[in-house]
Amino acid sequence: ETGVTQSPTHLIKTRGQQVTLRCSSQSGHNTVSWYQQALGQGPQFIFQYYREEENGRGNFPPRFSGLQFPNYSSELNVNALELDDSALYLCASSSADGTDTQYFGPGTRLTVL
Amino acid sequence: RKEVEQDPGPFNVPEGATVAFNCTYSNSASQSFFWYRQDCRKEPKLLMSVYSSGNEDGRFTAQLNRASQYISLLIRDSKLSDSATYLCVVNPGSARQLTFGSGTQLTVLP
Numbered sequence: 001e002t003g004v005t006q007s008p009t010h011l012i013k014t015r016g017q018q019v020t021l022r023c024s025s026q027s028g029h030n031t032v033s034w035y036q037q038a039l040g041q042g043p044q045f046i047f048q049y050y051r052e053e054e055n056g057r058g059n060f061p062p063r064f065s066g067l068q069f070p071n072y073s074s075e076l077n078v079n080a081l082e083l084d085d086s087a088l089y090l091c092a093s094s095s096a097d098g099t100d101t102q103y104f105g106p107g108t109r110l111t112v113l
Numbered sequence: 114r115k116e117v118e119q120d121p122g123p124f125n126v127p128e129g130a131t132v133a134f135n136c137t138y139s140n141s142a143s144q145s146f147f148w149y150r151q152d153c154r155k156e157p158k159l160l161m162s163v164y165s166s167g168n169e170d171g172r173f174t175a176q177l178n179r180a181s182q183y184i185s186l187l188i189r190d191s192k193l194s195d196s197a198t199y200l201c202v203v204n205p206g207s208a209r210q211l212t213f214g215s216g217t218q219l220t221v222l223p
Contacts (some may be wrong), residue, residue, distance in 0.1 A: 020193030033211070042214050042215045042216050043200075043211075043213045044213070048210055058210070062125040076185050101159060106155070
């Protein structure tokens, strides 16, 4: 396996609530990227963190925010949940070795009711 | 126009068949290219990187045509275990942010 872990595995929330998803990157990797995958679609890039700083952001509103910690683990926070936020949230870690290969965690499946 | 477009699928093929997937990308400045495989309700897993010279890994062959902005994946001698969704993935060049196609579903039939 990739060594990337995510928690929780599944989560059910209601509209308007807030959620925090967590990711531990593979050992030696200092970059974490977050993706949202709706049913039947490919993953969509949310943002990326490199050495605790946001290093690029996709087309997601500000209510999607994140953090990266000194040990390179990361959190994705979503405020004011909407029904359309229901998706598989994937994190991927990569190293600064010049390659682009990203290794994905198993994902968190979020359902918003 | 989507940044990465793939064959819509689904592809249903018999065991032993050869199947080819195609993908086009819109950003001519794209730096790197991949095929990922995703099993149902699982995370994407890297199948192979794609290089301009073409590359092969066992039964899998990937090709890149930068002039046409076209990527392909060929699977020979299909196995039941090849059944999955295949995602064409492009790094448009900024900070290793991957752009995914919608995926092509492959089912290999006994």
